[in-house]
Amino acid sequence: MSERFPMPMPFGWFCIGYGDELAPGEVRNVHYFGRDMVLFRTASGKLGLTVPACPHLGAHLGFGGTVQGESLRCPFHHWQYDTQGVITDIPYASRIPPKWEGKPCLQTFPVCEKNEVIWAWYHPEGAAPDHEVIELDEMSDPEWTERQRFEWTFGSCPQEIAENGVDVAHFKYVHDMEAVPEGETTYERHVRRSRVSGIRKVSDVDGNEYELESTVAVVQNGAGQKWVRFTGFMEYLLQVLVTPIDDERVEVRFMYLHRHYAQDSFEFQGLQAAIENTNGQKGLEGDMPIWHNKFHLRNPVLCDGDGPIMRFRKYFAQFYVGGPYPGEDGVPARLEEAS
Numbered sequence: 001m002s003e004r005f006p007m008p009m010p011f012g013w014f015c016i017g018y019g020d021e022l023a024p025g026e027v028r029n030v031h032y033f034g035r036d037m038v039l040f041r042t043a044s045g046k047l048g049l050t051v052p053a054c055p056h057l058g059a060h061l062g063f064g065g066t067v068q069g070e071s072l073r074c075p076f077h078h079w080q081y082d083t084q085g086v087i088t089d090i091p092y093a094s095r096i097p098p099k100w101e102g103k104p105c106l107q108t109f110p111v112c113e114k115n116e117v118i119w120a121w122y123h124p125e126g127a128a129p130d131h132e133v134i135e136l137d138e139m140s141d142p143e144w145t146e147r148q149r150f151e152w153t154f155g156s157c158p159q160e161i162a163e164n165g166v167d168v169a170h171f172k173y174v175h176d177m178e179a180v181p182e183g184e185t186t187y188e189r190h191v192r193r194s195r196v197s198g199i200r201k202v203s204d205v206d207g208n209e210y211e212l213e214s215t216v217a218v219v220q221n222g223a224g225q226k227w228v229r230f231t232g233f234m235e236y237l238l239q240v241l242v243t244p245i246d247d248e249r250v251e252v253r254f255m256y257l258h259r260h261y262a263q264d265s266f267e268f269q270g271l272q273a274a275i276e277n278t279n280g281q282k283g284l285e286g287d288m289p290i291w292h293n294k295f296h297l298r299n300p301v302l303c304d305g306d307g308p309i310m311r312f313r314k315y316f317a318q319f320y321v322g323g324p325y326p327g328e329d330g331v332p333a334r335l336e337e338a339s
């Protein structure tokens with residue numbers, strides 16, 4: 001565990017890449033959740049995510065391992081495993097060791113592909129997923145053809161970044177934004193939804209400012225899936241993909257999705273300005289140096305102008321086995337009481 005964050009890594013579905021980055025037949029080493037893993041895609045397109053060590057004699061499957069049809073083949077003695085880790089072939093054995101026939105022998109992790117993202121389920125104790133990644137309608141809408149993707153790596157953890165949205169006071173000081181109007185928020189088990197409508201100041205590429213009506217709806221589904229839907233004078237969707245690399249570092253990906261607009265249209269320019277704002281000082285890059293260096297305080301000193309920070313922490317506490325703070329049993333009373 002990091003010294004800056006008393007919480008362990010939360011469990012959940014986390015982005016470990018985009019689907020189009022891994023072609024059928026490809027094998028790739030990935031490092032997330034403080035562990036090395038091997039990701040591969042079979043000839044038919046199925047994904048497998050495994051520990052790196054071959055259970056036979058320990059060769060690293062990510063260095064020289066190859067996809068053979070629906071299996072991953074170890075470079076050392078050519079044992080093959082399917083996406084569930086079941087041995088499918090040992091070229092020089094008369095039979096597969098009976099103990100392992102039809103059973104997972106190579107350890108694998110749950111992995112799925114939705115919204116053009118490859119998601120891995122992380123759980124510190126290996127528990128199976130207790131919820132699914134939610135599919136977004138726009139991803140399969142033939143009109144929503146455009147994607148823009150951005151990526152950052154820095155020192156932080158998923159909860160710190162997620163908490164930023166309810167920290168209403170910082171918008172003025174970090175992002176130079178007007179006061180954020182109170183929206184409606186609902187919490188339903190692992191899903192948090194919030195919705196804010198109001199007038200938004202937008203500047204175009206020439207610096208002209210406009211005041212336009214817009215609605216921002218944010219959904220957090222577990223610790224690792226979040227998206228923001230902007231509607232009103234222009235519409236776009238942002239997948240906010242935050243993945244712990246280890247206890248100290250995160251990879252943040254922003255994937256924007258929108259309709260096609262002509263380059264010189266007002267919509268396109270407004271959209272580009274909004275994307276630049278959301279990536280830049282008015283958004284992620286404004287927060288980044290603070291996140292990169294800050295501490296997570298279990299007992300922050302708060303004032304009446306702060307947002308519902310403790311309520312958000314109570315929500316997020318459910319994604320830690322045994323509660324967020326080791327040494328404090330379960331969810332601390334001060335969080336349970338937060339409303």
Ligand code: FES
Nearest residue numbers: 054056057074077
């Ligand atoms: S170590 Fe992998 S097949 Fe022998």
Ligand SMILES: [Fe+2]
Nearest residue numbers: 164174283287
């Ligand atoms: Fe922020």
